[in-house]
Amino acid sequence: MSFFSRYKDYAPLRSDASTTKSNSRKYTLLLTVALIAASGILNVVLYSKLSKRWPVPLDNYQHLNVQPIVNEEFLSTIGPLDPSENAIVTSLYTDSYATAIATLGHSLNRVNSSAGRILFYLPEKVSPRALCIATSSGFVPHAIERIPPPHGGRGVYAHFLDQYSKLQLWTLADRGIKGVVYLDADTLVMSNFDELFALPYGFAAVPDVYVDEQGFALAFNAGVLFVRPSRAVFDDMLAKIATASYNAHEAEQSFLNHYFGAEALRLPYVYNANLAIKMRKPELWEDVRREARIMHYTLVKPFLAEMDNSGKTVVEMRGMEANVQNKMSQYGGKFEDELKDWVEIWRETRRTYADAFTQCSSKSASLPS
Ligand SMILES: *[C@@H]1O[C@H](CO)[C@@H](O)[C@H](O)[C@H]1NC(C)=O
Numbered sequence: 001m002s003f004f005s006r007y008k009d010y011a012p013l014r015s016d017a018s019t020t021k022s023n024s025r026k027y028t029l030l031l032t033v034a035l036i037a038a039s040g041i042l043n044v045v046l047y048s049k050l051s052k053r054w055p056v057p058l059d060n061y062q063h064l065n066v067q068p069i070v071n072e073e074f075l076s077t078i079g080p081l082d083p084s085e086n087a088i089v090t091s092l093y094t095d096s097y098a099t100a101i102a103t104l105g106h107s108l109n110r111v112n113s114s115a116g117r118i119l120f121y122l123p124e125k126v127s128p129r130a131l132c133i134a135t136s137s138g139f140v141p142h143a144i145e146r147i148p149p150p151h152g153g154r155g156v157y158a159h160f161l162d163q164y165s166k167l168q169l170w171t172l173a174d175r176g177i178k179g180v181v182y183l184d185a186d187t188l189v190m191s192n193f194d195e196l197f198a199l200p201y202g203f204a205a206v207p208d209v210y211v212d213e214q215g216f217a218l219a220f221n222a223g224v225l226f227v228r229p230s231r232a233v234f235d236d237m238l239a240k241i242a243t244a245s246y247n248a249h250e251a252e253q254s255f256l257n258h259y260f261g262a263e264a265l266r267l268p269y270v271y272n273a274n275l276a277i278k279m280r281k282p283e284l285w286e287d288v289r290r291e292a293r294i295m296h297y298t299l300v301k302p303f304l305a306e307m308d309n310s311g312k313t314v315v316e317m318r319g320m321e322a323n324v325q326n327k328m329s330q331y332g333g334k335f336e337d338e339l340k341d342w343v344e345i346w347r348e349t350r351r352t353y354a355d356a357f358t359q360c361s362s363k364s365a366s367l368p369s
Contacts, residue, residue: 105136189295273289
């Protein structure tokens with residue numbers, strides 16, 4: 001039987017009635033599908049209208065709160081601190097940060113900070129000249145033992161390889177120190193923050209800010225820390241840096257976020273005024289900068305040679321102003337004002353400690369062998 005004859009055989013079965021019936025079934029099906037689709041779309045539209053996803057409040061920042069950040073009445077109850085029990089600590093791991101630390105020390109003197117000053121340094125990595133410069137404005141040198149990154153430093157960004165040494169802060173308990181404010185060497189103090197030493201907590205820090213999609217993070221930035229030193233906490237942390245699970249890239253910052261993640265007190269952004277805020281939300285930066293206690297030169301470091309984030313090249317004092325001037329065009333000139341702030345305090349530092357700096361220049365600029 002040929003195909004055509006078969007077709008002929010079957011053809012009569014397709015009566016007009018059955019064609020209409022199958023067509024109407026098709027329409028019903030189409031209508032049902034269309035209704036389901038329409039209802040689906042309506043649901044999505046309504047859901048997104050009713051449950052509008054707001055940006056995080058900081059990305060939606062408005063100048064709302066105009067109250068002082070620290071309660072004035074409370075401030076007046078804090079007398080001068082005992083500098084043998086309360087210390088501001090920074091660290092020198094490479095010569096290129098020495099001038100920055102001299103400037104940081106002067107910025108602390110300007111605001112009459114009443115805490116003691118301690119400079120952590122790695123004796124094997126710092127020249128006598130750099131140590132002399134860094135301590136010229138009041139920091140007292142304190143040699144520390146380097147804490148190597150776990151697993152031979154695998155996965156750690158090269159410029160963070162010495163950063164686990166920061167954990168030595170907790171060993172200051174052995175010297176009777178009860179409160180520490182740690183400042184990274186790329187910070188600058190704009191006004192007094194003695195009130196931090198009155199905190200009843202063991203650990204406080206400011207949340208981190210990123211220019212990329214991470215934005216206003218929940219994790220804190222380890223460039224400014226309040227710490228109550230404790231030998232027991234130090235030993236406990238050291239026992240865990242190699243076994244805890246965390247992103248190795250950001251070294252001690254990542255570890256500390258895991259160790260203190262649920263207990264860290266969140267401090268206002270003015271205690272770690274990170275330049276990244278200006279990129280992320282200029283309205284917030286206006287308020288933070290006006291009230292800033294501590295500026296943090298994260299994205300642009302005025303004192304480092306251009307294109308040298310590893311800090312291997314030392315910018316000489318006589319070339320420092322020109323160096324900062326060169327940096328003003330970075331990020332389309334966005335940080336000109338902040339760089340001017342730094343240069344202004346640097347100029348004062350250079351004038352104020354001119355004699356000390358002259359003495360430093362006679363010291364060796366090579367690393368101890
Ligand atoms: C710091 O103390 C000096 C001397 O007591 C005073 O003249 C100056 O105004 C104080 N500076 C600040 C910022 O409080």
